[in-house]
Every structure is written in structure tokens, then in C-alpha cells.
Amino acid sequence: MDRRELLTRVFEPHPASPGVARYTNAVLRNQNNEAVKFYDDLIRGKQCVVNFFYAECHGSCPAVTQTMKTLYRTLKDRMGNDLFFYSMTIKPEDDTPAALKHYAETRNVDLPGWYFLTGDRYDLETIRYRLFGMDHPAFDGDLTLHTSYLRIINDARNSWGMAQAFATNANILRRIAWQDPPKSYAERVKESRARQVIIEQEVKKYGYRRDSMS
Amino acid sequence: MKITAIISLALMLLWATATASAQEKRPPLPSPRPTPAGARDFGQEQQNCPCQIIGTWKAQVSKTEARLYEFDGAGVVKVLKVSGADKPREIATAKYEFVVEPMSMEETAAPVQKAPEKQIAFTAAGNNRIFGRTNATMKIVSYDDSSMTCQIPGMKEPVRWTRVDTDRYFIVLAARQNEFYDNSGSAFPMVIKLAEGIPQIDAAGTYSDHGKSTFGKVPPDIYKQYLGEARGDSEVILRLEINSQQYARAWKIVQEWQRRARENALLYRPPDGIMSLNNLVLLRAVTETLNLCENDFDLYKLDYNYPRDWITDAYAPEFVPFYFFKELKRRNEARHIEYTKFQELVPLSHLASR
Numbered sequence: 001m002d003r004r005e006l007l008t009r010v011f012e013p014h015p016a017s018p019g020v021a022r023y024t025n026a027v028l029r030n031q032n033n034e035a036v037k038f039y040d041d042l043i044r045g046k047q048c049v050v051n052f053f054y055a056e057c058h059g060s061c062p063a064v065t066q067t068m069k070t071l072y073r074t075l076k077d078r079m080g081n082d083l084f085f086y087s088m089t090i091k092p093e094d095d096t097p098a099a100l101k102h103y104a105e106t107r108n109v110d111l112p113g114w115y116f117l118t119g120d121r122y123d124l125e126t127i128r129y130r131l132f133g134m135d136h137p138a139f140d141g142d143l144t145l146h147t148s149y150l151r152i153i154n155d156a157r158n159s160w161g162m163a164q165a166f167a168t169n170a171n172i173l174r175r176i177a178w179q180d181p182p183k184s185y186a187e188r189v190k191e192s193r194a195r196q197v198i199i200e201q202e203v204k205k206y207g208y209r210r211d212s213m214s
Numbered sequence: 215m216k217i218t219a220i221i222s223l224a225l226m227l228l229w230a231t232a233t234a235s236a237q238e239k240r241p242p243l244p245s246p247r248p249t250p251a252g253a254r255d256f257g258q259e260q261q262n263c264p265c266q267i268i269g270t271w272k273a274q275v276s277k278t279e280a281r282l283y284e285f286d287g288a289g290v291v292k293v294l295k296v297s298g299a300d301k302p303r304e305i306a307t308a309k310y311e312f313v314v315e316p317m318s319m320e321e322t323a324a325p326v327q328k329a330p331e332k333q334i335a336f337t338a339a340g341n342n343r344i345f346g347r348t349n350a351t352m353k354i355v356s357y358d359d360s361s362m363t364c365q366i367p368g369m370k371e372p373v374r375w376t377r378v379d380t381d382r383y384f385i386v387l388a389a390r391q392n393e394f395y396d397n398s399g400s401a402f403p404m405v406i407k408l409a410e411g412i413p414q415i416d417a418a419g420t421y422s423d424h425g426k427s428t429f430g431k432v433p434p435d436i437y438k439q440y441l442g443e444a445r446g447d448s449e450v451i452l453r454l455e456i457n458s459q460q461y462a463r464a465w466k467i468v469q470e471w472q473r474r475a476r477e478n479a480l481l482y483r484p485p486d487g488i489m490s491l492n493n494l495v496l497l498r499a500v501t502e503t504l505n506l507c508e509n510d511f512d513l514y515k516l517d518y519n520y521p522r523d524w525i526t527d528a529y530a531p532e533f534v535p536f537y538f539f540k541e542l543k544r545r546n547e548a549r550h551i552e553y554t555k556f557q558e559l560v561p562l563s564h565l566a567s568r
Contacts, residue, residue: 021478024479122470122473122474122479125481126474126479126481129481129482133481133482133486133487135482135486135487135488135491136491136518137491137494137495137498137518138517138518138519140481141495
């Protein structure tokens with residue numbers, strides 16, 4: 001390995017991500033009717049939470065949107081900076097950018113870093129199978145099943161996670177945290193010390209260590 | 215030594231007889247169970263029959279007189295009068311608009327959604343009048359692939375229009391066994407449009423590319439092999455005549471899957487996904503679209519819902535298409551076009567190059 005190759009490998013931004021091959025680079029439209037490329041603009045190097053829904057859904061979708069709204073409040077400082085929410089429609093024929101804008105505004109979720117996406121059915125179907133495919137035609141053909149799951153992606157780390165949208169907020173937040181960028185040594189030491197203080201307080205108070213993680 | 219050999223031979227014979235009798239006693243495999251027609255399973259996408267107005271429609275005015283309504287894609291309709299053996303004569307031209315009434319909140323939230331109301335608004339061009347008026351609105355009461363019942367203002371009884379198809383359309387479902395290393399084989403649908411005696415064929419699915427299982431657009435030299443008579447029990451071929459709307463929908467699905475294979479956008483991709491599942495999704499979509507507007511064929515519901523769907527329960531995905539087509543053939547034997555008749559209908563010597 002020569003010096004040029006070594007430097008190329010070291011500074012390659014996302015060496016392990018399959019990129020377009022996995023995510024596709026389909027051109028979608030957000031609630032502001034802006035054209036975005038799925039991988040290049042939305043996934044590349046970012047951490048995001050993706051769900052599928054449709055505006056006229058009267059089942060699980062409104063509840064999932066509400067859960068995401070609560071999560072947004074907790075993660076507000078990161079939203080739009082290093083963390084994004086993408087809500088993609090499964091009914092692109094009905095859900096135009098204007099319909100998505102209306103949906104977002106009426107539910108007070110037209111927020112920075114949260115995009116509602118529509119596009120060609122062909123592309124959305126491909127993305128849905130790539131992100132939520134379970135290798136079983138009966139489950140994969142069931143559109144409602146995918147409205148109750150959240151896919152958590154960190155492209156920079158090339159890591160994936162999945163969360164049940166009806167799990168507790170703490171559970172979902174923990175799953176999002178699992179996909180967070182790796183922390184520096186100093187940060188980890190600081191966190192460990194803070195956790196140790198809690199453990200010691202618990203042991204002193206109760207006589208044993210309680211689950212301080214939850 | 216001799217005694218030992220005799221004893222072992224006797225033991226072998228005894229074992230062989232016992233095995234054979236055990237096999238005879240084994241209960242036979244369960245026979246195929248009929249699929250009761252029922253509502254879609256929970257969560258399955260509900261698809262409504264699309265109302266496709268573009269084309270030519272015929273309305274019988276009296277015993278000797280009929281009218282042809284030719285709707286084009288640019289919003290213009292021509293009305294032609296047909297009486298006896300005379301050549302159709304244009305009697306009116308109008309602009310038309312296809313209006314779909316928006317559904318209420320309650321209607322969209324209903325578990326079983328009914329199709330929204332549809333009507334056609336006509337504005338006659340020039341001095342011509344359509345239905346005796348300059349502006350008229352015709353409410354579509356019911357429709358399927360081949361007919362439409364409309365309520366015309368001023369007329370007591372609803373009028374039935376029938377679609378006029380000048381071309382003929384076919385679908386051929388072909389599957390083979392014992393072709394690949396795992397004993398599975400090719401399986402794909404072919405959609406055929408016969409326009410002015412020239413067949414145009416499109417096919418997508420799993421086929422053999424020099425003995426290797428391949429998924430995508432089936433080349434003509436491959437699908438031509440399946441336009442002949444089935445080769446014994448290891449091959450199943452079902453030939454059905456369909457109408458223009460069934461063809462259009464099936465053709466669209468075939469085109470979409472050809473595109474998916476071309477653009478590397480298959481829904482299931484190895485190593486993460488099972489390749490043969492793509493073919494199952496394609497075959498299911500193509501066959502289900504035939505019955506989207508009316509129960510035209512006796513279909514088998516390939517939905518992994520055991521015990522109704524016994525095929526996916528009994529066979530691995532790569533073998534499912536063969537048994538699926540076999541079951542469809544059994545159910546639609548009366549509609550199956552025999553090879554000799556198919557040869558007469560579809561002149562394969564005039565295959566259109568695609």
C-alpha cells in the first residue's frame with residue numbers, strides 16, 4: 001500500500017456504505033415541493049429515522065406521527081443538524097407535496113429536519129422493500145405493517161436499527177442512540193463516571209444496583 | 215461364509231419388502247383445496263377497478279341502430295351512427311371531462327371502501343349536440359373491463375355501453391421443472407397483443423440463460439419455446455384469451471418488472487433477499503390483475519395464508535410458480551386454449567420484433 005492509497009482509504013468519507021446500491025438515488029419531492037435525491041441528499045453521511053405512512057390513514061399513522069413528534073421535542077437540538085426524520089408515503093398517487101404539506105401543518109410537524117416525502121410509486125416501493133423488506137411476500141405486501149416500524153440509519157457508520165413505533169419513547173430513543181456516531185474517548189470516560197456516580201448512589205440507598213440504564 | 219451370505223441376502227430382501235409395504239401404507243398427499251373467494255386479508259392493499267374511459271364504446275339505440283362513442287386521450291369524443299351494414303357516420307363531436315367525485319372523511323375511513331362516484335361531462339363542439347344538449351353530464355352507475363352502465367339525464371332507464379376491441383389479447387402462463395441445478399425451472403407470464411394479425415409478445419420472469427436461472431425480460435428465442443405444446447408432466451402451459459383492459463394492466467406489470475431487472479431495482483436481491491421471491495410477487499400481481507374488475511377467472515390466492523394457500527406451505531419459493539400455474543390450469547381448464555387452436559389464432563410466423 002503506497003502513501004496515496006493509504007490517504008485515500010483514511011479520508012474516504014463512507015468506505016463501508018453500499019450507498020446507491022442499497023438505498024437507490026430516486027428523485028423524491030418533499031412537502032415544500034423540492035426535488036431531493038434519496039441517497040445523495042437525504043442519506044449520505046447522515047443519521048436518520050425513516051417511516052412509511054399516508055396522509056389519509058386513520059389507523060396507526062397518526063399515532064406514529066405523534067410519537068415522532070414527541071421524539072422530535074427530545075432530540076430538538078440535533079434535528080436538522082446531524083439527525084433527520086423522513087416520513088415517506090405509501091400512496092404517492094394521493095399524497096402530493098401539497099397534501100403532505102397540509103398533513104404536516106395540521107399536525108404541527110412541519111419542522112426543520114423532518115421531511116415528508118413523495119415520488120414515483122416504483123421508487124417508493126423499491127425503497128420500502130430495501131428498508132423494511134422481511135423476505136416474505138405476505139409481510140412485505142402488507143402496507144400497514146410498515147407504517148408501525150421505524151428504520152434508524154446512520155450512513156456514516158453504515159449501521160441500521162429498527163424500532164417498533166409503539167414502543168416506549170425511552171426504548172425508541174435508546175435505539176436511536178445505538179446508531180449515534182462513535183463518541184470520543186473523553187466523552188465515554190465522562191459518561192462512565194457520571195453513570196458510576198448514579199450506581200454508587202443507588203447502592204448506598206437501596207443496598208444493590210438498580211437498572212440505572214432505563 | 216456361504217451361510218453368512220445367504221443370511222445377509224435374506225435380511226436385505228426382508229428390509230426391501232418392509233420398506234415397500236411401508237411406502238404403500240403411507241397416506242396420500244392432500245389433494246388441492248379450493249380457494250374460497252373472500253375479502254382481502256387485513257392490511258392488504260385494497261385496489262379498485264380503474265375506470266378507463268379512453269377507447270371505443272358501443273351503445274345499442276334500437277334493434278337496427280347503434281352508436282359508437284370514440285373517446286381519445288386529448289379529451290375529445292366523437293359520436294358515430296351505425297345502422298345496418300352502412301359505414302359508421304360521424305354525427306357529433308364534443309369535449310369531455312372525466313370527473314371523479316371526492317370522497318368524504320367517513321367514506322375514506324370505512325374498512326371496505328367503495329369506489330368514488332364518477333361522471334363524464336360533455337360540451338358539444340359547434341352546432342352538434344350530444345344527448346340532444348350542448349352540455350350534458352352522464353353518471354357512471356357501474357363499470358367493469360368490458361362494459362359501462364350510465365345514467366343519462368332525460369332517459370328513464372340506464373344505458374349499457376360495451377367496449378369495442380378491434381385487437382385480440384392473450385396471456386400465456388408457462389412453467390417448467392427439472393431445469394436448474396435444484397430441479398426448479400423457468401416460470402413466466404407472456405402477454406400477447408394480436409393487432410392486425412401480428413402478435414406482439416412481452417414476457418418477464420425466471421428463465422434459463424444457458425442453464426443458469428435468470429430473472430428479467432425473457433428473450434424471444436426463449437419464450438418461443440413455450441408457445442408450443444407442453445412437454446409432458448415437467449411443463450405446464452396455460453393459454454387464456456383476455457380483454458384489452460386486462461392486457462393493459464398485465465402488460466404494465468410485466469414492463470415494470472422488466473425495468474426493475476434492467477435497473478437493478480428488484481425487490482428481493484441476493485445475498486440479503488431470496489431471488490425467487492421476485493417471481494412470486496410478479497406472478498401474483500399479473501394473475502390478480504386479471505380479476506381486478508370482475509371475477510373472470512378462477513384464481514388461486516397466492517397469499518401465504520395457510521391452509522387456504524397450500525402451495526406456498528408445501529413448496530419452496532422456486533417451485534411455487536410451477537404448482538401455481540398447474541393449479542390455475544386445473545381451475546380454468548374450460549378457458550384454456552388448446553395448442554392447435556392457439557396456432558390458428560396467433561400466427562407465430564408473424565411475430566413482431568420487440
